[in-house]
Amino acid sequence: MRKVFIDCPQNIPCNPCQFCCPTSAITIGEDITNPPQVNLEKCIGCGRCVAACPGQACFLVDTEFHPGIASVDFPYEYLPLPTAGMRVQAQDNCGAVLCTGLVVAVVAAKAGDHTPVVRLSVPREFAYQVRSIAHLPAE
Ligand code: SF4
Ligand code: SF4
Structure with a gap:
C-alpha cells in the first residue's frame, strides 16, 4: 500500500x-516551524500532500508494488512531462542518477490543483531515495 514519506x-x-x-x-x-510528524497508520495514500507541498517534500512510497520493485509518487513541474511507459533516469535529492525507472502514471488531479504527480517504479532499494527524474539522453 502506498504511504506518505516526508x-x-x-x-x-x-x-x-x-x-x-x-x-x-x-x-x-x-509552532508553524515545527517539522511535520507523520502517523503512518492514518495515511490512506491519497497523495493530496504530494501535490500540495510547496517544497516538493512529500512522496508516496509503495515498497510492495511488484516483487523487488517499489513505486514512488512525486510532484513534477517541468516540461516536457513524461508519459506512462517511458523509461527515465531516477534521481536523488542532489540530482545524482540512482537507476533507470519506469513511469507508471502521470496524474494532474483537480484535487491537487492540477500539479502533475509522477508515479515511477524503481528497484526497491531506491524507494526512499528517489526525488525526481530526468529524461534519458536521446540515443
Ligand atoms: S494527505 Fe493523503 S497521502 Fe498525505 S499523509 Fe494524508 S492521507 Fe497520507
Ligand atoms: S515543505 Fe511540505 S512537508 Fe514541509 S511543512 Fe511545508 S507542506 Fe509540509
Whole structure:
C-alpha cells in the first residue's frame, strides 16, 4: 500500500501538508516551524500532500508494488512531462542518477490543483531515495 514519506528536515514556516490531509495523518502543531510528524497508520495514500507541498517534500512510497520493485509518487513541474511507459533516469535529492525507472502514471488531479504527480517504479532499494527524474539522453 502506498504511504506518505516526508523529507522536510528544515524548520520552515509552512504547513499545507497538515491542512490538506483528510485523515490528520500529518501534524505540525502550534509552532508553524515545527517539522511535520507523520502517523503512518492514518495515511490512506491519497497523495493530496504530494501535490500540495510547496517544497516538493512529500512522496508516496509503495515498497510492495511488484516483487523487488517499489513505486514512488512525486510532484513534477517541468516540461516536457513524461508519459506512462517511458523509461527515465531516477534521481536523488542532489540530482545524482540512482537507476533507470519506469513511469507508471502521470496524474494532474483537480484535487491537487492540477500539479502533475509522477508515479515511477524503481528497484526497491531506491524507494526512499528517489526525488525526481530526468529524461534519458536521446540515443
Ligand atoms: S497521502 Fe493523503 S492521507 Fe497520507 S499523509 Fe498525505 S494527505 Fe494524508
Ligand atoms: S507542506 Fe511540505 S515543505 Fe511545508 S511543512 Fe509540509 S512537508 Fe514541509
